Amino acid sequence: MSRILEVNAMTMDFGGLRAVNKVDISMEEGEIIALIGPNGAGKTTFFNCVTGVYTPTAGNIYITPPGGQQRSIKGLKPSKITEQGLARTFQNIRLFPNMTVLENVMIGRHSRLKAGVLGAILRDRRTREEEEQVIHDSYGILGKLNLERYVNDLARNLPYGAQRRLEIARALATEPFMLLLDEPAAGMNPQETKSLESLILKIRDTENVSIFLIEHDMSLVMSLSERIYVMDYGKLIATGSPAEVKNNPDVIKAYLGEDESA
């Protein structure tokens, strides 16, 4: 196992507000880790910094793709970070609502393809082959997530659970080595959460993708993750195995508030 992600003392300021305060997080290949914390703790901001939506004010982010060199991804554009092999989903689903399910996944393949405008107009052999390949590959990815039956439906017409899965499918299409899931179980009922859990495990095992999770559903977090980081007011307050975190007094305090009699 090798270290694939290392975040060093990352800080993100919005004007006078320090949303993320000197956070250190690291991740090994093949791990499933989770970042939890009360609302407004800075979890999504952390994700946005790692995926390039924001450039952190201070600190650094290094990735080491399996079999590759360590490099800093701080300040890169989101599209470049995705090219490097980090893919994400969003807390509030952000599909391309008026495109078909297949097209959504095909967009995920974008950074792995080459065809340009001239190729599209002339439709030479290479472009045609690439296009056939991307349709085939995308369909295959839909199959893995049980979405084939929606293939030509518009993404906005899908049931909620399927939309969540489509977001994961689209992220997988970018061929990531690390998948960042921002509250994948939000709004799901217990059965859906259960099947999401096995889906995430399946993805980790069959696709060789390490998984970084932000989640509020504690049962999912506890059963799925191997290590947990806890954030509150932008700071890391605890880290460790699910059992350790569960019994950590700081974590209990952050979630339930101070006990007045204490």
Add this chain to the structure above:
Amino acid sequence: MTLQDVKKTALASIWFVFLTFPIMVIRVNTITQTVVWRWHNMLYIFLGTFFGGLLWRFALTRRKVGAKPIVQTEDEKAAAAQSAAATTGLKGTVAQLKVRLAEPAVRKSLIAAGLVLVLLFPIFSSLYQTSIMITALIYVMLALGLNIVIGLGGMLHLGYIAFFAVGAYTYGILYRFFDVGFWVALPIAAFFSTLAGILLALPVLRLRGDYLAIVTLGFAEIVRILLNNATGFSGGPAGIRGIPRPTFFGIQMNLATVSIYIYYIIVVAVAVTIFVVWRFENSRIGRALVAMGEDDIAAEAMGIDIARVKLTAFALGSFWAGIAGVIFASRTTFINPASFTVWQSIIVLSCVVLGGMGSIKGVIIGALGLILIPEYLRAFSDYRMLIFGAVLVIMMVFRPGGLIQKKRKAYTFAVQTEEQG
């Protein structure tokens, strides 16, 4: 329709009578210095707006009832088509016609017939008709070009006519200073308008929505005012006159022949535009553009370089405007800044929105309709713009997606679906 609807309509009509009272009822005769009270007009206006309003409400309720369920499986679609075909009466006939039209053989022959009609049109019609058709086709080309930016990319671009102006003026200025002809000017103008497109796109890369609209609008005004004031360069408000019409391998033609010639040039240009846009929209970059229009943050997170895609869209869109501009300049032989106002931008925008954003067929029909209908309505010149406005309002209320709504391409997986289904 409920009693409440009737009440509301009646109230609205009374309010309308009140509003129009000063212009419709009172008439001051300035010569005899008397006031004529035309009380009967009040009744007409009340009745007109009342029944018009009722019709409007009725149509609105109909529309709500008629909303279809969204997800349909293949079987349901087939069943719906069958049941529609089985029903009699007007609805049944329309449905049957639709089924018939979907057959490939019928479609092909229809397209062939349309092509023949387009090709033979100038031979059988008058110079006036050909000339109107040329104008309409220039707008078809503009609308198709703008459709790349608005329909696919979802970027509200209100300054599109500026690139049309760049194309036209490139030809005009090249002729004025270097005596360059049509065919040489065509690629140069296309190049310059593409360049202008990229130049505009650079500062607006980070903008979207309303902000983008304002900047593009400002750009169009800059171009127009520049042309108006750079007198030595562009001829100022007097414009450039005597721009040569296209020649056929050096042969000059009389007005009637050259019109037909220009007609064929624009038909070919439109055909090429359609071909390119059609190939582009379902390509890798085209899809990326559509995705960016849908959600730029998600698109960027999926590895699409937003800046590059935006530049491509603006460049490709402006390219067609430049070509259309050269053809326009060569046809009118005279250009001045008054031909390139914001109003023209709005017309092109309306063609795209009315026809159906993103749909090639829709945009063509929208442009033809929007240019030809006011032309043939000249007989009712007083009410021309009134009808035009009313059509726009009605269209946007009842078919907000445009005449022909964009359908995403469906891909078939015959073998795989059977295995897994």
